[in-house]
Amino acid sequence: MQTLTLEQETNPWEAQAARFDFAAKKLNLDQGIWKVLRQPTREIIIHIPVGMDDGSIEVFTGYRVQHSAARGPGKGGIRYSPDVSLDEVRALASWMTWKCAVVNIPFGGAKGGVICDPKKMSQGELERLTRRYTAELIEFLGPEKDVPAPDMGTDEQTMAWIMDTYSMHMRQTVNAVVTGKPVNLGGSRGRKEATGRGVSVVCDEALKQLGMSPQGTKVIVQGFGNVGSNTAKHLAEKGYTIIGIAEYDGGLFNAKGIDIAALTAHRKEAGTITGFRGAEAANSSELITQPCDILIPAAMENVITSRNADKLRCRILCEGANGPTTPIADEILGDKRVFIIPDILANAGGVTTSYFEWVQDRMGYFWTEPEVNQRLDHIMSTSFHDVIAYSKTHNVNNRIAAYMLAIDRVAYTTKQRGMYA
Numbered sequence: 001m002q003t004l005t006l007e008q009e010t011n012p013w014e015a016q017a018a019r020f021d022f023a024a025k026k027l028n029l030d031q032g033i034w035k036v037l038r039q040p041t042r043e044i045i046i047h048i049p050v051g052m053d054d055g056s057i058e059v060f061t062g063y064r065v066q067h068s069a070a071r072g073p074g075k076g077g078i079r080y081s082p083d084v085s086l087d088e089v090r091a092l093a094s095w096m097t098w099k100c101a102v103v104n105i106p107f108g109g110a111k112g113g114v115i116c117d118p119k120k121m122s123q124g125e126l127e128r129l130t131r132r133y134t135a136e137l138i139e140f141l142g143p144e145k146d147v148p149a150p151d152m153g154t155d156e157q158t159m160a161w162i163m164d165t166y167s168m169h170m171r172q173t174v175n176a177v178v179t180g181k182p183v184n185l186g187g188s189r190g191r192k193e194a195t196g197r198g199v200s201v202v203c204d205e206a207l208k209q210l211g212m213s214p215q216g217t218k219v220i221v222q223g224f225g226n227v228g229s230n231t232a233k234h235l236a237e238k239g240y241t242i243i244g245i246a247e248y249d250g251g252l253f254n255a256k257g258i259d260i261a262a263l264t265a266h267r268k269e270a271g272t273i274t275g276f277r278g279a280e281a282a283n284s285s286e287l288i289t290q291p292c293d294i295l296i297p298a299a300m301e302n303v304i305t306s307r308n309a310d311k312l313r314c315r316i317l318c319e320g321a322n323g324p325t326t327p328i329a330d331e332i333l334g335d336k337r338v339f340i341i342p343d344i345l346a347n348a349g350g351v352t353t354s355y356f357e358w359v360q361d362r363m364g365y366f367w368t369e370p371e372v373n374q375r376l377d378h379i380m381s382t383s384f385h386d387v388i389a390y391s392k393t394h395n396v397n398n399r400i401a402a403y404m405l406a407i408d409r410v411a412y413t414t415k416q417r418g419m420y421a
C-alpha cells in the first residue's frame with residue numbers, strides 16, 4: 001500500500017481497490033472470483049436535460065453504478081454534488097456491496113450521483129432533474145433490481161420524486177423502489193436518524209472493548225448534515241461530551257461540551273452552525289487534529305490523508321462518512337495505535353434501516369420506531385463483534401477484517417450461484 005502515489009491516495013476507487021486487493025490476498029481468494037468482484041457489474045452514464053427556472057436548458061451528467069447483485073438487489077444512495085465523479089461513484093457502489101455483507105443483509109451494492117450543486121438549484125429544478133434521472137434509469141431500477149436511497153445532497157423529498165416517477169412508468173404505486181422516503185409514503189420510522197444512531201452503537205461497543213465509558217469521553221464530529229448531526233445527537237443523549245463540530249463553513253469548540261439540541265435549533269433557524277453562542281468559533285481543519293477520545297469524520301471522502309494523519313490526536317476514529325481515510329493514512333494511524341471503526345461497519349446503520357424499510361414496504365405492514373431501533377442496535381452491535389472477532393482470528397486491523405468478512409460472504413454467494421457460467 002505504501003507505493004501509492006498521492007493522486008492514487010486520494011482517488012476513492014484506487015483506495016477501495018487497495019483495501020480489496022489486500023484483503024483478497026489475505027483470504028487467498030480464488031483468482032477468478034477476485035477478477036469478478038474487483039470490477040462493478042454495470043456502469044451507467046447519462047446526460048440529463050433540465051429546463052431551468054430562467055427558461056434556459058442545462059444538461060447534467062449522472063451516474064448509476066451497480067457493483068454486485070450476488071447477495072440481492074443493488075442498494076445504495078444517490079449523491080448530488082458538484083464534485084461527484086465516476087470513480088467516486090464506483091468506489092461508493094463497491095463499498096455498498098461490502099457494507100451490506102458486513103451487516104449480513106440481503107443486498108448487493110450500487111450507488112448513484114449527479115454532477116450538480118443542489119444548494120444553487122430551486123426545488124422545481126431539482127424535481128425536474130430527479131424525475132428525468134429516474135426515467136433514464138427506469139429499466140435498471142426496481143425493488144428486485146436496484147433500490148436507491150439518500151446520500152449527500154439528496155433527502156426524503158428526492159426519494160418521493162423517484163418513487164412517484166418510477167410508479168408512473170409502472171402504472172402502479174411501487175414504494176419499495178427507494179428507501180429513505182417520507183414515512184407517510186412508506187418510509188421506515190427511524191431511517192432519518194439511523195446512520196447516526198448506528199454510529200453511536202459502534203462507539204458504545206468500542207468503548208466497552210477499550211475499557212472506557214461514555215461519561216468523560218470527548219468527541220469531535222466533522223460534518224453536521226444527516227449523519228454528523230444525528231451522530232452528535234445520539235452520543236450526547238448517551239452522555240458523551242461533544243467538544244467540537246467541524247463544518248465546511250467553520251467549526252465550533254467547547255471543552256465543556258456543546259449543547260447539540262440547542263445547536264440543531266440554531267442551525268435550523270440560521271441555516272449554518274456558525275454564530276452559535278454556546279461554543280467558540282474554530283478553524284475546521286485544525287479542529288480535527290485537536291485532542292479527543294473519538295474523532296468522527298461524517299462529511300466526505302479523503303479528509304484524513306498522509307498530510308494530516310500524523311497530527312490526529314484521537315484514540316478512536318469512527319468513520320461516519322464513506323471513505324474519509326486514505327490507505328496511507330491508515331498505515332500512519334495503525335502505527336499510532338488508533339482504534340479505527342471502518343466506514344463499511346460504522347455507517348451501516350443507514351442501509352440496515354433501509355433494509356427494514358424495503359421489508360416493511362413489501363409486507364405492507366409497518367413497525368413502530370422502538371421495534372426498528374431495537375433491530376438496528378442488535379445488527380450494529382453483532383456486526384461490530386463479528387469484525388473484531390475476524391480481526392483477532394486473522395491478526396489484521398479492523399478495516400481489513402471488515403473487508404475480509406464481507407469479501408468472504410460475497411465470494412461464497414458468487415461461487416455458489418456460479419455467476420460466471
Ligand SMILES: NC(=O)C1=CN([C@@H]2O[C@H](COP(=O)(O)OP(=O)(O)OC[C@H]3O[C@@H](n4cnc5c(N)ncnc54)[C@H](OP(=O)(O)O)[C@@H]3O)[C@@H](O)[C@H]2O)C=CC1
Nearest residue numbers: 152153195223224225226227247248298299321322347350
Ligand atoms: N445519509 C446516510 O444515510 C448515509 C450517509 N453516509 C455518508 O456520510 C457522509 C455524509 O452524508 P450525509 O450526512 O448524508 O450528507 P449531508 O449532505 O446531509 O451532510 C454533509 C455535511 O458535511 C458538510 N461538509 C461537506 N464537506 C465538508 C468538509 N470538507 N468539512 C466539513 N464539513 C463538510 C456539509 O456542509 P455544507 O452543508 O455546508 O456543505 C454537510 O453539513 C457521506 O460520506 C455519505 O456518503 C454513509 C451512510 C449512510
Ligand SMILES: O=C(O)CCC(=O)C(=O)O
Nearest residue numbers: 076077149151350351354
Ligand atoms: O440506505 C441506503 O440504502 C444506502 C445508504 C448509503 O448510501 C450508504 O450507506 O452509503
